[in-house]
Amino acid sequence: GYCMFGAVFFGHVSMHFATLEQTAVTLFAVLNGDVVLDIFNALDDPNDKFVSYVSRLYLYTFIPLMIYGLVNIFLVITEEAYRQSVIQADEEMRKRTDKRTDLWADLETWASMEQVARQAQQYLSPARRELF
Numbered sequence: 001g002y003c004m005f006g007a008v009f010f011g012h013v014s015m016h017f018a019t020l021e022q023t024a025v026t027l028f029a030v031l032n033g034d035v036v037l038d039i040f041n042a043l044d045d046p047n048d049k050f051v052s053y054v055s056r057l058y059l060y061t062f063i064p065l066m067i068y069g070l071v072n073i074f075l076v077i078t079e080e081a082y083r084q085s086v087i088q089a090d091e092e093m094r095k096r097t098d099k100r101t102d103l104w105a106d107l108e109t110w111a112s113m114e115q116v117a118r119q120a121q122q123y124l125s126p127a128r129r130e131l132f
Helices: 002-010 020-031 036-043 049-123
Strands: none
Touching (some): 002 020, 020 049
16 A cells, blocks of 8 residues: 555655655665655655655654554564463473373372282281292
């Protein structure tokens, strides 16, 4: 939208907006902060105040909207990466917890088997107790 409007409305005022391609390159340069003052001055037409006001409005709306749009895209990408890492960390924690639970169950089983062996020793003869 901004590219088309710039080419149509400011093409006769500045060579920076003569074609769609040049308009796109100019807007990209403005967005990067390379030629902001140059473009403001190039679009300032002392003979036509309407074009000067529209050009100011055009640039004053283009720069913040595009910057906020890019910042929002960056934030969405960052939030999504964070969310994925939290999900992955939760899954890894569950796996570790499951392994610990299994290990704890094995220890309890081993402890109960040890207890059974001690009780069985009471009923064995002294010679057989030495085998255990």
